[in-house]
Each structure stands twice: as C-alpha cells, then as structure tokens.
Amino acid sequence: DAKTTQPNSMESNEEEPVHLPCNHSTISGTDYIHWYRQLPSQGPEYVIHGLTSNVNNRMASLAIAEDRKSSTLILHRATLRDAAVYYCTDFAGGTSYGKLTFGQGTILTVHP
Amino acid sequence: DSGVTQTPKHLITATGQRVTLRCSPRSGDLSVYWYQQSLDQGLQFLIQYYNGEERAKGNILERFSAQQFPDLHSELNLSSLELGDSALYFCASSVGSGGRHTDTQYFGPGTRLTVL
Numbered sequence: 001d002a003k004t005t006q007p008n009s010m011e012s013n014e015e016e017p018v019h020l021p022c023n024h025s026t027i028s029g030t031d032y033i034h035w036y037r038q039l040p041s042q043g044p045e046y047v048i049h050g051l052t053s054n055v056n057n058r059m060a061s062l063a064i065a066e067d068r069k070s071s072t073l074i075l076h077r078a079t080l081r082d083a084a085v086y087y088c089t090d091f092a093g094g095t096s097y098g099k100l101t102f103g104q105g106t107i108l109t110v111h112p
Numbered sequence: 113d114s115g116v117t118q119t120p121k122h123l124i125t126a127t128g129q130r131v132t133l134r135c136s137p138r139s140g141d142l143s144v145y146w147y148q149q150s151l152d153q154g155l156q157f158l159i160q161y162y163n164g165e166e167r168a169k170g171n172i173l174e175r176f177s178a179q180q181f182p183d184l185h186s187e188l189n190l191s192s193l194e195l196g197d198s199a200l201y202f203c204a205s206s207v208g209s210g211g212r213h214t215d216t217q218y219f220g221p222g223t224r225l226t227v228l
Contacts, residue, residue: 032213034213038155042219042221042222043114043116043202043204043219043220043221043222044155044202044204044219045114045218045219046216046217046218049213051213087155091213093210093211093212093213093215094211095211096168096211097143097160097162097167097168097209097210097211098143098145098160098167098168098206098209098210098211098215098217099157099160099168099170099210100145100147100157100217101157102154102155102156102157103154104154105154105155
C-alpha cells in the first residue's frame with residue numbers, strides 16, 4: 001500500500017496561513033493526491049485532491065511538487081474550526097476502487 | 113452533516129459476543145465503505161461494497177463480515193469480539209464505484225464500540 005508521511009503535529013494562530021506538508025515517497029504516476037481532515041468527534045471529511053497541477057477550492061489550496069513526491073495543503077486563513085487531524089493519501093483508484101490508505105495524519109492546533 | 117447515517121452511536125458489549133453495525137449511505141450513492149479507527153492502528157480501510165457487490169477488501173478480520181442490501185444500506189457484523197476490537201467504526205459512501213479520482217467519500221459520524 002502507498003505510504004505517506006506527515007509531521008505529527010503543527011500549530012498556528014487564528015487568521016494566519018497554514019502550510020501542511022506531506023511526503024509521497026511511493027506514489028505512482030497515476031495516483032491522485034487526496035486530503036481529508038477529521039474534526040474532533042466527527043468522521044473524516046474530504047478537503048481537496050489533485051494530480052499534478054496546483055488546485056484551489058473553497059476550503060483550501062493544494063500545491064504539488066513537480067516530482068510529485070511531496071504536496072502541501074494550504075489553509076489561507078486558519079480559523080478555530082480548522083483545528084483537526086489532516087490526512088494526505090495516495091489514491092490509486094482503478095482496480096483498487098475506493099480504498100483509501102490513511103497515515104497517522106497531522107494534528108493541527110489553532111490558537112486564538 | 114454528510115448525509116451518511118450510522119446506528120447505533122455507541123455500543124458496549126462483552127468479549128465473545130456478536131454485534132451488527134448499520135450504515136445508510138447518502139441518497140443516490142451506490143458505494144459503501146467501512147473503516148476502523150483505533151488508537152494504535154489509526155484509520156484503516158476494511159471493505160467496500162458497490163451496488164450490492166464486494167469491490168475492495170482491506171485488512172478485515174475473518175471474524176468480521178459485511179453486506180450491502182438491495183436498498184443500499186450496509187451492515188458490518190463483528191463476531192467473537194475481543195478487547196482489541198474496541199474502536200470507532202466509520203461508514204462512508206460515494207456515488208460511483210470508487211475507482212475514479214472524483215469519487216469523493218462522505219463519512220458518517222461513526223459507531224463507537226467498546227468491548228469489555
């Protein structure tokens with residue numbers, strides 16, 4: 001299974017940008033990079049995904065390195081509600097169907 | 113609210129017992145996924161069903177089984193329970209078979225299982 005590595009924890013102040021890194025050492029050429037987050041006492045929720053180009057949506061931006069061995073989830077202005085565990089995954093799809101392999105994730109703490 | 117419902121929210125039982133966890137996917141979603149989240153193993157994929165048929169299998173124990181019914185709801189059956197089975201069990205659903213990168217998974221609130 002594809003394995004990603006992330007820092008165990010990060011801290012930020014409210015209203016400041018947050019850059020959450022992920023290493024994708026075993027990613028294959030057709031795997032997409034997906035990010036999910038898990039708010040306290042909730043199930044994970046989808047954040048964003050991409051293949052090669054940087055991606056933006058209403059929740060966050062995703063920057064993908066040229067060699068695709070690393071990605072960075074960017075929260076432009078952190079709020080208290082963004083405190084969560086953030087997971088990056090390598091999504092193979094195809095005959096792996098929807099199997100998602102989660103690592104330990106990064107615990108993001110946001111200070112008021 | 114993701115639209116995925118799971119029952120019960122909490123379940124306390126004894127070792128050796130059997131329990132059934134239930135999941136109703138979002139309206140229109142054909143795939144159901146089951147995940148287990150424990151402190152030592154993290155969030156692990158167990159199994160996926162698409163339109164009633166098993167599609168993908170993860171590290172699911174032989175004591176565990178699942179099925180998806182014609183109305184698309186799914187049940188996860190856990191038998192001969194052990195203390196180590198205590199965990200949060202999440203169900204997720206998606207529109208398609210999960211093979212496409214656009215097939216976002218929507219997670220339910222989970223069932224917390226405690227085995228005493």
